[in-house]
């Protein structure tokens with residue numbers, strides 16, 4: 062039995078990973094990332110950048126984001142304080158789950174990690190104050206390749222657990238193009254990224 066519990070999701074190539082947690086009277090210990098164990102579990106990426114964001118309040122909404130072209134990123138995300146609803150959309154044209162979305166509760170207490178493949182738009186909304194959100198990426202940040210579309214995407218039927226009037230967002234995210242605009246020049250093709 063491996064140290065990692067890996068669960069497939071309804072979205073093609075998206076996995077939830079739960080490392081072993083060793084609890085005792087002091088608290089717990091866990092290996093949050095072992096290159097060997099992840100590769101043995103079939104999760105074989107060359108993660109080269111680690112990111113952290115702090116969202117001070119519940120109701121912060123970041124997304125929906127991706128990097129285009131050669132700068133596309135696989136992300137391995139987790140939360141070390143608080144809780145989020147992490148929400149991703151498969152935007153790989155030709156994917157069996159194209160345009161499908163799913164939300165996952167990722168929290169400090171459930172120790173879940175989410176593997177977000179290249180060609181997914183990614184975002185999250187904080188469900189608590191003081192969310193420290195960590196993620197590994199297999200490609201460097203490239204401001205020129207940074208992209209996104211609006212979290213308000215009625216055509217995708219996304220159900221965010223928040224009233225958009227209450228969401229705390231960046232200026233950039235408040236002014237992202239619509240999904241329909243994004244789709245006219247969708248750079249992601251299933252099997253080619």
Ligand SMILES: Cc1cn([C@H]2C[C@H](O)[C@@H](COP(=O)(O)OP(=O)(O)O[C@H]3O[C@@H](C)C(=O)[C@@H](O)[C@H]3O)O2)c(=O)[nH]c1=O
Nearest residue numbers: 112114123124125126127183184185201202203231233
């Ligand atoms: C993402 C990123 C941002 N930055 C800089 C750019 C900017 O000045 C500042 C804040 O950037 P943003 O507003 O884009 O940060 P944020 O809205 O938190 O962006 C992140 O959102 C989540 C949902 C993701 O999926 C990530 O890939 C990333 O897009 O940090 C870097 O230097 N390196 C990075 O890797």
